[in-house]
Amino acid sequence: MDPSEAPLGSLVCPEPGERPDLWPTAARRDRDGALMIGGARLGDLQRGFGSPSYILDRADLRGRARVWASAMAEEFWEGYGMAGGRAYYAAKALACADVVRVVTAEGMGVDAASLGELTIALCAGADPALVGLHGNNKLDGEIDLAIAAGIARVVVDSLPEVARLEAAAARRGVGVPVMVRLKTGIHAGGNEYIATSHEDQKFGVSVNDGGAMEVVRAIAASGHLRLVGLHNHIGSQIEGVGAFVAAARIVLDFRGRIAREHGIWVPEVDLGGGLGIAYSGADPVPTSPATLARALAEVVRERCVEQGSPIPRVSVEPGRSVIGPACVTVYEVGTLKDVSLEGGAVRRYVSVDGGMSDNIRPALYGAVCTATLANRASAGPWARCRVVGRHCESGDIVVRDVDLPADLRPGDLLAVPATGAYGWSMASNYNYLTKPGVLAVEDGAARWAVRPQTLEDLMDLDPGLAGRPLP
Numbered sequence: 001m002d003p004s005e006a007p008l009g010s011l012v013c014p015e016p017g018e019r020p021d022l023w024p025t026a027a028r029r030d031r032d033g034a035l036m037i038g039g040a041r042l043g044d045l046q047r048g049f050g051s052p053s054y055i056l057d058r059a060d061l062r063g064r065a066r067v068w069a070s071a072m073a074e075e076f077w078e079g080y081g082m083a084g085g086r087a088y089y090a091a092k093a094l095a096c097a098d099v100v101r102v103v104t105a106e107g108m109g110v111d112a113a114s115l116g117e118l119t120i121a122l123c124a125g126a127d128p129a130l131v132g133l134h135g136n137n138k139l140d141g142e143i144d145l146a147i148a149a150g151i152a153r154v155v156v157d158s159l160p161e162v163a164r165l166e167a168a169a170a171r172r173g174v175g176v177p178v179m180v181r182l183k184t185g186i187h188a189g190g191n192e193y194i195a196t197s198h199e200d201q202k203f204g205v206s207v208n209d210g211g212a213m214e215v216v217r218a219i220a221a222s223g224h225l226r227l228v229g230l231h232n233h234i235g236s237q238i239e240g241v242g243a244f245v246a247a248a249r250i251v252l253d254f255r256g257r258i259a260r261e262h263g264i265w266v267p268e269v270d271l272g273g274g275l276g277i278a279y280s281g282a283d284p285v286p287t288s289p290a291t292l293a294r295a296l297a298e299v300v301r302e303r304c305v306e307q308g309s310p311i312p313r314v315s316v317e318p319g320r321s322v323i324g325p326a327c328v329t330v331y332e333v334g335t336l337k338d339v340s341l342e343g344g345a346v347r348r349y350v351s352v353d354g355g356m357s358d359n360i361r362p363a364l365y366g367a368v369c370t371a372t373l374a375n376r377a378s379a380g381p382w383a384r385c386r387v388v389g390r391h392c393e394s395g396d397i398v399v400r401d402v403d404l405p406a407d408l409r410p411g412d413l414l415a416v417p418a419t420g421a422y423g424w425s426m427a428s429n430y431n432y433l434t435k436p437g438v439l440a441v442e443d444g445a446a447r448w449a450v451r452p453q454t455l456e457d458l459m460d461l462d463p464g465l466a467g468r469p470l471p
């Protein structure tokens with residue numbers, strides 16, 4: 001049996017016109033059926049810059065950052081009786097100078113979770129007054145840089161960290177604004193590994209077992225730490241607003257408990273990132289930032305009225321929903337192999353020039369992605385395919401099941417949508433593959449936001465090979 005005879009039809013990647021939420025806003029096909037991103041044909045980009053590459057539609061990123069910044073500013077505007085709102089871009093999703101500059105120019109702050117992310121954010125020009133630092137095991141260097149730069153908030157993740165921060169602040173003789181990362185017990189997120197607020201995981205301190213209040217007391221007793229906020233990030237790739245609202249209630253209730261014990265209303269709550277996006281036609285159209293911001297504003301208003309409390313400032317930390325749909329990955333098709341399955345069916349394995357080293361999400365979380373033929377029209381007939389990478393692992397799967405044109409051939413290009421978040425940032429050099437670059441495209445013009453690694457870059461890290469000419 002030929003794969004084109006398989007019972008098909010449901011796994012064709014949606015076109016930009018069918019599911020705009022899956023693609024950068026300006027994605028479309030030209031008259032010849034070639035896919036265009038940011039006004040440039042993917043085929044032209046691949047010829048000029050190579051593959052695999054992450055193609056970033058800058059205008060789309062700018063739009064998403066603007067939408068987040070304005071949703072938070074509007075829903076929590078002082079003129080509506082609120083105390084102000086802000087969105088911090090979670091740099092872990094993809095951080096480089098261009099991305100930091102685009103999102104901060106639109107009014108977002110930056111949330112960093114390591115020395116590297118903090119350094120990139122500050123060196124790219126992010127205002128320290130709009131930068132936060134996370135980490136469940138912060139290094140001394142991270143704490144020192146955060147304090148020296150005077151960033152807006154250090155998010156305390158454990159009791160021992162209070163003493164470390166206090167000692168570092170005392171050494172410098174400065175005050176340090178801190179938030180407390182709470183565990184609310186809410187279990188949310190697309191996969192166990194990306195749920196971050198149930199009890200049995202490493203982040204934060206629990207509101208349920210006394211741990212969080214102990215941290216608050218330690219901060220209150222410290223000489224240099226100022227409690228400026230309560231924080232809760234429930235997880236990532238979350239659908240709908242229900243879990244966010246439930247978590248917000250718990251955070252606000254804990255704020256009430258602090259007020260009763262310490263006589264202060266903590267001035268800010270950060271309700272984390274986590275809003276999900278679509279990766280394939282099987283995913284629902286995502287909740288918009290405006291819908292989430294409205295839901296958060298409603299629960300904050302309602303709870304504060306019930307508590308008779310002042311309204312706090314409210315912030316969030318989206319990553320995926322800012323950068324995810326702004327990028328597609330372009331791959332070149334290489335080997336095609338038809339594999340007979342039990343029952344007589346055939347699966348076509350389509351090998352591409354990247355794989356789990358540029359997109360670890362399918363292997364790590366079982367994430368379901370999709371792909372489309374990018375260099376020409378794809379009208380079918382279709383063959384059920386598995387798009388795989390070129391690493392030495394059977395789990396090196398880019399797209400588990402997708403219908404691609406039966407006449408797909410080596411040299412064709414595939415585009416995988418929604419790879420902006422946790423693609424480049426989680427890329428590896430497995431099998432000594434070089435990390436692809438991030439190609440920023442706008443008005444049809446392209447330039448590297450991050451250049452691709454070269455083999456020389458990798459050899460330079462090895463003292464036994466540095467400076468040697470390539471064979």
Ligand SMILES: Cc1ncc(COP(=O)(O)O)c(C=O)c1O
Nearest residue numbers: 090233236273274317318319320
């Ligand atoms: C503390 C914190 N904030 C924000 C984010 C960003 O999450 P997302 O990219 O799902 O919006 C994460 C990652 O899940 C996180 O751990």
Ligand SMILES: N[C@@H](CCCC[NH3+])C(=O)O
Nearest residue numbers: 092194236237361421422
């Ligand atoms: N890396 C994860 C998200 C976790 C983010 C950090 N808490 C993903 O690709 O979905």
